[in-house]
Amino acid sequence: MDFGVEKLDNYILDHITEEDQILKELNRQTHLKILRPRMLSGHLQGQLLYLLCKMLNPTRILEIGTFTGYSAICMAKGLADNGRIDTIEVNDELVPFTKSYFERCDVKEKIQFHIGSAIDIIPKLTEVYDLIFIDGDKRQYPQYYHLCFEKLRRGGFILADNILWDGKVINDVETNDLYTKGILEFNELVKNDSRVENVILPIRDGISLIRKK
Numbered sequence: 089m090d091f092g093v094e095k096l097d098n099y100i101l102d103h104i105t106e107e108d109q110i111l112k113e114l115n116r117q118t119h120l121k122i123l124r125p126r127m128l129s130g131h132l133q134g135q136l137l138y139l140l141c142k143m144l145n146p147t148r149i150l151e152i153g154t155f156t157g158y159s160a161i162c163m164a165k166g167l168a169d170n171g172r173i174d175t176i177e178v179n180d181e182l183v184p185f186t187k188s189y190f191e192r193c194d195v196k197e198k199i200q201f202h203i204g205s206a207i208d209i210i211p212k213l214t215e216v217y218d219l220i221f222i223d224g225d226k227r228q229y230p231q232y233y234h235l236c237f238e239k240l241r242r243g244g245f246i247l248a249d250n251i252l253w254d255g256k257v258i259n260d261v262e263t264n265d266l267y268t269k270g271i272l273e274f275n276e277l278v279k280n281d282s283r284v285e286n287v288i289l290p291i292r293d294g295i296s297l298i299r300k301k
């Protein structure tokens with residue numbers, strides 16, 4: 089472990105707005121009770137999502153990949169007063185845990201929780217979204233992009249998480265590594281799409297910020 093990087097990470101966390109109590113508990117309980125807790129957004133990314141929502145002032149958000157609900161709660165807190173977030177999670181075993189935190193948070197009325205495959209659910213959604221956060225199955229990122237694009241308003245934003253994939257995007261890819269291949273295909277898709285403009289933020293595992301022209 090690079091202790092210099094760890095100290096810098098801790099310094100950053102010590103100098104941003106303090107984590108909300110319900111989010112702090114959700115963070116801790118996810119690490120204690122849920123498999124692969126690294127999938128949780130965490131305080132730094134959660135605060136970024138919250139402030140982006142405050143800046144963009146969206147009324148409709150779509151999230152692909154709820155996990156235990158940390159990022160959904162952060163974005164819901166940043167929503168406009170009349171806003172709503174549709175969040176989709178394929179793993180139904182997470183539902184009781186995640187729902188329990190949605191019920192306890194102060195923005196529960198803004199969260200619509202969908203259980204099932206995003207590939208099946210997205211075509212049935214009738215909303216036009218101001219912001220779409222992609223954080224689901226990395227193999228399906230290109231499909232998510234195609235499915236979501238027409239549901240995003242002109243001038244709206246897509247945020248795609250884990251876009252650097254632990255640095256695997258710059259290494260030789262194993263033949264059976266469909267996750268890295270999905271990320272690479274997505275990154276090329278966005279780069280070559282003249283309908284958008286984007287930047288990659290090297291925060292945690294990388295976030296692609298994409299604006300529909």
